[in-house]
Amino acid sequence: MSEPLFDKIALIGIGLIGGSIALEARKRGLAKHIVAATRSPETAALANKLKLTDHCGTDLAEACRDADLVIVCTPVGACGPATKAIASTLKPGCIISDVGSVKQTVIADMAPHIPKGVHFVPAHPVAGTENSGPEAALLDLFQGRWCILTPLPDSDAAAVDKLEAFWKGLGSLVERIDPKDHDRILAITSHLPHLIAYTIVGTADDLGGHLNSEVLKFAAGGFRDFTRIAASDPTMWRDVFMNNREAVLEVLQRFQEDLFYLQRAIRWGEGDKLFDLFTRTREIRRALIHLHQA
Numbered sequence: 001m002s003e004p005l006f007d008k009i010a011l012i013g014i015g016l017i018g019g020s021i022a023l024e025a026r027k028r029g030l031a032k033h034i035v036a037a038t039r040s041p042e043t044a045a046l047a048n049k050l051k052l053t054d055h056c057g058t059d060l061a062e063a064c065r066d067a068d069l070v071i072v073c074t075p076v077g078a079c080g081p082a083t084k085a086i087a088s089t090l091k092p093g094c095i096i097s098d099v100g101s102v103k104q105t106v107i108a109d110m111a112p113h114i115p116k117g118v119h120f121v122p123a124h125p126v127a128g129t130e131n132s133g134p135e136a137a138l139l140d141l142f143q144g145r146w147c148i149l150t151p152l153p154d155s156d157a158a159a160v161d162k163l164e165a166f167w168k169g170l171g172s173l174v175e176r177i178d179p180k181d182h183d184r185i186l187a188i189t190s191h192l193p194h195l196i197a198y199t200i201v202g203t204a205d206d207l208g209g210h211l212n213s214e215v216l217k218f219a220a221g222g223f224r225d226f227t228r229i230a231a232s233d234p235t236m237w238r239d240v241f242m243n244n245r246e247a248v249l250e251v252l253q254r255f256q257e258d259l260f261y262l263q264r265a266i267r268w269g270e271g272d273k274l275f276d277l278f279t280r281t282r283e284i285r286r287a288l289i290h291l292h293q294a
């Protein structure tokens with residue numbers, strides 16, 4: 001148990017990430033009170049049934065009254081409207097943050113609604129699963145995983161330090177980087193892999209005829225791994241691609257060129273080119289395991 005860092009935390013949106021923050025913060029005693037609010041009464045009822053927080057309602061602004069830390073845990077497309085809805089009850093000195101997988105547009109959408117005297121510190125825990133909703137909440141989700149803070153040039157230094165202490169308290173490793181760099185890095189490490197998984201599974205499904213059922217029946221390990229990622233929440237991922245267009249399109253262009261290189265090598269029987277690449281990529285997997293990130 002740690003010393004409570006906050007009197008009251010309010011989570012706006014209570015799915016995989018909001019719910020996991022709630023479970024972990026309670027277990028580790030990081031706040032005296034943890035409440036949540038979400039858009040639909042059904043989700044709120046489920047969160048209450050699972051006892052993820054002290055209380056979960058549907059009045060977003062009311063949940064934030066007297067909160068010292070507010071974390072917007074909605075899909076990135078809803079971060080701006082949610083911040084607008086809670087602006088009137090954010091108390092001076094309160095820290096407002098988010099967990100969005102994209103940073104530049106989320107910052108642009110949230111910042112204009114944040115009252116003077118309230119400290120905005122954007123964040124992104126790089127940890128998750130393909131599951132969503134309150135039932136997907138997990139203890140230990142953030143243990144040993146990175147949480148990236150993307151403070152703004154005028155972010156209050158003490159507020160940034162406090163949010164860093166909170167994420168470390170949840171078990172995360174924390175680093176601060178520029179929002180634009182964040183979006184470019186995540187485009188290659190997270191967004192493109194999801195796009196590829198969605199494409200492969202869609203292509204297999206489009207094969208049609210008897211091949212379609214054979215693909216499911218004989219699903220090999222590689223395809224099975226892609227189906228896990230391709231089962232990720234459609235709203236969340238639509239919003240990610242709609243909000244990180246530039247970086248995703250840039251990395252997609254590079255990816256297509258590299259794919260054509262492999263296509264050509266296969267066509268012309270240049271096995272050495274394949275072998276060299278596969279040797280290099282195997283080293284990357286080994287390095288990740290060494291860093292405890294795989």
Ligand SMILES: NC(=O)c1ccc[n+]([C@@H]2O[C@H](COP(=O)([O-])OP(=O)(O)OC[C@H]3O[C@@H](n4cnc5c(N)ncnc54)[C@H](O)[C@@H]3O)[C@@H](O)[C@H]2O)c1
Nearest residue numbers: 013014015016017039074075076078100101128129132133
């Ligand atoms: N899923 C992951 O692996 C992962 C990892 C890191 C960060 N993120 C980011 O975290 C955020 C939440 O993702 P999640 O996986 O927890 O999603 P989720 O679908 O499990 O939960 C989202 C929650 O937001 C609520 N919500 C949706 N629209 C709302 C609105 N307009 N107003 C109020 N509440 C609303 C939903 O009811 C739900 O409770 C996203 O921005 C996502 O990019 C996700």
Ligand SMILES: O=C(O)C(=O)C[C@]1(C(=O)O)C=C[C@@H](O)C=C1
Nearest residue numbers: 101125126127128129130189190
């Ligand atoms: O492990 C998974 O299933 C995830 O997709 C988690 C994952 C990712 O690693 O790409 C997804 C989105 C995030 O913003 C952070 C983490």
